Amino acid sequence: MNSVIMDNIARSYGDVRALDGISVQINGGELFGFIGPDGAGKTTLFRILTSLLLPDSGSATVDGLDVVDDYRKLRRAIGYMPGRFSLYQDLTVEENLQFFASVFGTTVDANYELIRSVFQYLEPFRHRRAGQLSGGMKQKLALSCALIHRPSVLFLDEPTTGVDAVSRKEFWEMLEELKAEGITIVVSTPYMDEASLCDRVALIQDGRLLTVDTPTRIEKSFPKPILSVRSARKYELIKALRAYPFSSSVYAFGESAHYTDSRSSVDAVELQSYLRDQGFTDVTVAQVDPGIEDVFMALMT
Amino acid sequence: MRTLPFILQKEFLQIFRNRSLLPIIFVLPIVQLVILSNAATFEVKNVRMSVVDEDQTEASRGLVRKMQATGYFSVVANSPTADQGADLLLSTAASMVIHFPLHFERDLRRSGTARVQMIFDAQDGAKAGVSQAYASSVVVDYSRELGANIVLDGIPAGIDVIPVNWFNAEQRYTTFMVPGILVLLVTIVGMFISAMNIVREKEIGTIEQLNVTPITKSQFVIGKLMPLWVIGLFELAFGLIVAKLLFDVPMVGSIPLVFAMAAVYLVAMLGFGLWLSTMTDTQQQAMFLAWFFMVIFILMSGLFTPIESMPHWAQNIAELNPLAHFIRIMRRVLLMGADFSAIRTEFYWLVGFAMTILPMAVRQYRKVSH
Numbered sequence: 109m110n111s112v113i114m115d116n117i118a119r120s121y122g123d124v125r126a127l128d129g130i131s132v133q134i135n136g137g138e139l140f141g142f143i144g145p146d147g148a149g150k151t152t153l154f155r156i157l158t159s160l161l162l163p164d165s166g167s168a169t170v171d172g173l174d175v176v177d178d179y180r181k182l183r184r185a186i187g188y189m190p191g192r193f194s195l196y197q198d199l200t201v202e203e204n205l206q207f208f209a210s211v212f213g214t215t216v217d218a219n220y221e222l223i224r225s226v227f228q229y230l231e232p233f234r235h236r237r238a239g240q241l242s243g244g245m246k247q248k249l250a251l252s253c254a255l256i257h258r259p260s261v262l263f264l265d266e267p268t269t270g271v272d273a274v275s276r277k278e279f280w281e282m283l284e285e286l287k288a289e290g291i292t293i294v295v296s297t298p299y300m301d302e303a304s305l306c307d308r309v310a311l312i313q314d315g316r317l318l319t320v321d322t323p324t325r326i327e328k329s330f331p332k333p334i335l336s337v338r339s340a341r342k343y344e345l346i347k348a349l350r351a352y353p354f355s356s357s358v359y360a361f362g363e364s365a366h367y368t369d370s371r372s373s374v375d376a377v378e379l380q381s382y383l384r385d386q387g388f389t390d391v392t393v394a395q396v397d398p399g400i401e402d403v404f405m406a407l408m409t
Numbered sequence: 410m411r412t413l414p415f416i417l418q419k420e421f422l423q424i425f426r427n428r429s430l431l432p433i434i435f436v437l438p439i440v441q442l443v444i445l446s447n448a449a450t451f452e453v454k455n456v457r458m459s460v461v462d463e464d465q466t467e468a469s470r471g472l473v474r475k476m477q478a479t480g481y482f483s484v485v486a487n488s489p490t491a492d493q494g495a496d497l498l499l500s501t502a503a504s505m506v507i508h509f510p511l512h513f514e515r516d517l518r519r520s521g522t523a524r525v526q527m528i529f530d531a532q533d534g535a536k537a538g539v540s541q542a543y544a545s546s547v548v549v550d551y552s553r554e555l556g557a558n559i560v561l562d563g564i565p566a567g568i569d570v571i572p573v574n575w576f577n578a579e580q581r582y583t584t585f586m587v588p589g590i591l592v593l594l595v596t597i598v599g600m601f602i603s604a605m606n607i608v609r610e611k612e613i614g615t616i617e618q619l620n621v622t623p624i625t626k627s628q629f630v631i632g633k634l635m636p637l638w639v640i641g642l643f644e645l646a647f648g649l650i651v652a653k654l655l656f657d658v659p660m661v662g663s664i665p666l667v668f669a670m671a672a673v674y675l676v677a678m679l680g681f682g683l684w685l686s687t688m689t690d691t692q693q694q695a696m697f698l699a700w701f702f703m704v705i706f707i708l709m710s711g712l713f714t715p716i717e718s719m720p721h722w723a724q725n726i727a728e729l730n731p732l733a734h735f736i737r738i739m740r741r742v743l744l745m746g747a748d749f750s751a752i753r754t755e756f757y758w759l760v761g762f763a764m765t766i767l768p769m770a771v772r773q774y775r776k777v778s779h
Binding site: 158159160180183184186188190192193194195196197198199203207208210211212213253 | 411412415416419422423426427613614615616617618619620621622623624
């Protein structure tokens with residue numbers, strides 16, 4: 109069953125087209141990720157899906173509720189965690205949680221089971237003001253508050269941005285547990301490495317969808333072998349690779365550079381000797397499996 | 410409506426945790442009442458006088474002594490000529506010149522009538538006017554003592570006016586100011602704090618989280634305004650107590666009537682604050698905008714300068730100033746002991762403001778952005 113259906117959603121801010129015809133269907137109980145760089149339109153899309161912003165054209169339903177016409181019912185059915193910490197910094201952890209429970213007409217006790225795994229981390233800080241929590245704790249509190257009314261669909265806008273690596277890992281584990289509870293989770297992130305943690309992802313860039321599929325299939329869709337090239341002089345290395353006559357694409361990838369060839373098969377040894385001739389004595393070349401980021405780079409251009 | 414108590418609880422919790430708000434609520438009334446009602450006075454003291462006495466007789470010196478004895482005038486110089494006296498005025502060393510012509514005493518004795526000239530520095534028209542009135546009354550007194558008639562140049566004499574002041578018999582300035590300053594206090598809570606309190610939710614982003622909850626617009630607005638309405642009335646009570654204990658301001662009229670009027674007035678001002686908050690995104694913007702209106706409201710309220718002496722067009726604008734109406738109500742009820750029938754027009758104005766601005770502000774406040 110489809111839980112979230114977007115049909116050709118468009119939205120502009122003045123002359124800037126933030127979203128340009130987005131159509132995606134998200135299945136019930138799925139952990140779905142929107143992956144894209146800053147400014148891709150992720151937050152705008154989330155604000156439309158949570159009834160905070162009206163689309164210029166197109167329509168969307170969440171759990172069968174129209175985001176424009178049924179916004180009142182919709183707000184009871186969804187949980188939303190904005191990218192920016194939006195709880196009351198001058199209220200304590202407990203007061204925040206109680207407040208959001210009460211405005212949804214429920215109590216913390218009634219749904220404690222659902223948030224237990226998240227809230228256990230916060231237990232020691234129950235009486236601390238939200239403003240005095242660390243980034244990771246704030247994020248867990250925000251998630252607890254978004255969950256306290258047992259929503260059927262959870263929207264998390266860049267929940268792991270600005271959070272340390274350990275907290276990020278913990279956070280994704282918590283999402284797995286929530287998925288097991290049957291909650292549909294829609295998450296956005298600029299981190300490509302988080303894509304593999306989702307059931308399906310949509311790559312989004314400049315308000316348009318590049319592709320929607322499972323992370324494995326997206327990686328498999330990459331048509332060419334990739335060579336990972338390393339040298340201490342990365343900048344010169346990339347220039348030399350671009351100058352190579354058979355070069356198709358070259359881009360920096362963390363410590364190394366990723367290279368694809370314009371021919372159907374690629375010879376790592378040949379490339380390595382070319383680079384040695386160019387004076388890169390420390391160069392290493394190895395074939396690697398394509399990742400989401402490689403697909404993203406290929407689709408972007 | 411089960412939700413509303415929770416929202417109110419949260420608002421009160423936040424207000425009493427706000428370190429900058431509590432001092433405003435409790436310290437402001439005392440500071441404003443003490444400083445403003447004592448400092449903002451129209452009384453003119455220590456008028457620096459330059460004496461040009463061509464007569465040099467007992468009669469002329471007697472008048473100067475009498476003026477000094479009032480405590481309002483002090484002699485800064487005795488100038489031999491009228492020109493030198495005028496120079497002192499120009500250099501601002503003196504703010505008035507009193508000029509006795511030759512034969513002042515002789516004329517008084519012979520015909521019972523003599524002339525004396527007074528020149529005032531009228532850069533500050535109000536100050537000059539008050540000094541002149543003081544001086545004339547001294548001259549009138551002095552004439553009566555001598556059984557003569559001293560004519561002040563340019564000022565008609567001969568008619569004795571016996572003033573009787575009602576409702577503030579001693580013409581105490583604080584008595585007149587305090588009711589108006591109480592209005593300012595209530596206005597600050599109503600307009601400033603409400604505007605800033607609502608905008609704060611926008612500025613720190615909590616409105617985003619609140620907007621995805623089932624809280625309705627009316628619940629949000631009532632939740633925001635009601636605590637401040639209560640605090641505004643508390644502020645008035647606190648201010649009235651301070652006014653009574655510190656200044657012994659007479660409270661002739663019905664205190665419940667004052668609170669009933671304040672209750673309506675606060676609705677109007679809270680609505681105004683809400684309206685300001687719908688037009689701004691940060692507390693700073695809201696503050697500037699509130700200031701802009703506050704200055705106009707205060708200057709056109711009759712707090713410092715009577716509305717009746719404004720030009721006609723300005724008087725019409727002042728009719729649209731809720732502050733002006735509430736100050737009038739406060740003065741009439743507290744000082745005159747007016748009952749409802751005497752303030753009915755003002756009351757209708759306040760109701761009108763409340764019923765216009767609040768619905769307008771609520772309509773403009775939206776949960777969905779376009």
